Amino acid sequence: MYALIDSNNFFVSCERLFRPDLENTPVIVLSSNDGCAISRSAEAKALGVKMGEPIFKLRQRFAVVHGATKVAPSGVAFTLDSCLMTHASQGNRLVVFSANFELYGDISERIATIVTSITPHIELYSIDEAFLDLTRLDIPDYTAWGAKLRALILQNIGIPVSVGIAPTKTLCKLANHHAKTHPEMQGVLAMETELHEARVQRGRERVASGRVRADAERSDGDTRREASLSFKNNETWHRTLEEASVADIWGVGWRLAPKLRAEGVFTALDLARLRPQRAGQLMGVHGKHMVYELNGTSCLPLQARTKPQQMISRGRQFGKDTSDLSVVTAAVTALANRAARELRREGQLATHAVVTLRTNRLKPGYACIDSSARFYTPTADTGEICSQLIRTLQHSLQPKLSYHKAEVTLYGLVSSSVIQTDVFGTVDLGKLGRSQRRMAAVDAANAKYGPHAIRPAAELLSDAW
Secondary structure, three states: OEEEEEEOOHHHHHHHOOOHHHOOOOEEEEOOOOOEEEEEOHHHHHOOOOOOOEHHHHHHHOEEEEOOEEEOOOOOEEEHHHHOHHHHOOOOEEEEEOOOHHHHHHHHHHHHHHHHHHOOOEEEEEOOEEEEEOOOOOOOOHHHHHHHHHHHHHHHOOOOEEEEEEOOHHHHHHHHHHHHHOHHHOOEEEOOOOOOHHHHHHHHHHHHHOOOHHHHHHHHHHHHHHHHHHHHOOHHHHHHHHHOEHHHOOOOHHHHHHHHHHOOOOEHHHHHOOOHHHHHHHHOHHHHHHHHHHOOOOOOOOOOOOOOOOEEEEEEEEEEEEOOHHHHHHHHHHHHHHHHHHHHHOOEEEEEEEEEEEOOOOOOOOOEEEEEEEEEEEEOOHHHHHHHHHHHHHHHOOOOOOEEEEEEEEEOOEEOOOOOOOOOOOOOHHHHHHHHHHHHHHHHHHHHHOOOOOOOHHHHHOOOO
């Protein structure tokens, strides 16, 4: 059995930790450039606020007020929404927050610490989701266990979560979504099989032991098929899948949903009843696995370690379009610094980097400029990455253009633990060693004194962006 822990409206819930007075108020969190909504409270969803909806459209429909706390010169704290209450009373009030990703990451780590104390067999799927393998836990009542875990996180962290429990990860997603959208479930839904879990575990252990492998695999296969047949008679399974749209299934989404609807597959139950061979024809091997997962046969094991990224990108839309070289330089340096920090955190090195500058797509004369750099010795050194990108950018920058957005991408990533040398000696291992020691000292200082204690001086050229 697996469990999926999913935080409800995570970014909004993090902001409400410090503003409990906004508990029943429509609240949204904006993207990093305050451009659009990326997290919405249940009240905001009820008002029709869509994910990704631009803030300028929301201002046309709501009295938008900022929820950040300010301090007056006299030292008296006040809030912007209290100052604008008169304006807000003229229509629906919508409280907005600028994103604070450092706060969200810290709270996510605290939730992960609690979950890991229960079982080390977890997969941190995203900043607000985690899968747990419950196979080795003695849980007589999954619903009661889920309710207890939900109360533990709410009491210790203050974040409301939903818990979905099922034999497969795909069913966990559906169970979690059902628990979140049906208040009578109180945030927990467990799809339990009538087959005793010990029989499934015994079959797995026989296969893993390697003794009489062929007989064990047949036994395990029979056990899985028996579990699947028993599971499909489960009333909770039938009701949950019947109410779930096919677009809500993990792995389907808006791209594959029209193709499935054309085949007469409108709900998750319809897809579960589809022949695996036909699902494979429509969606490839992933579709075949999806049908098996919906019927209670696990095909997606727990990924205890996340796969290393193939590229790391950091981008930002400017607060105001600019053609000033110092402003663009400061922006590119800050983005490259963040990308290099993430690169070191994952224990990787980059062999290539590219900086992309774009003008506003909504204005005439849209232009996109790419400037790339190659590192013969793979690096995660912030100084080297920034200097090479700025050097190439100065040659390609067109001063007549007003730039709207910048993006830095590091790719051609390799592990920092294994370095491939070359015959011609272009890979300088001595230089790489000095760079790694220097960056380790910088990261240690920033960890102790704050993320911006040591940073490239070019970041301070301008903060207009």
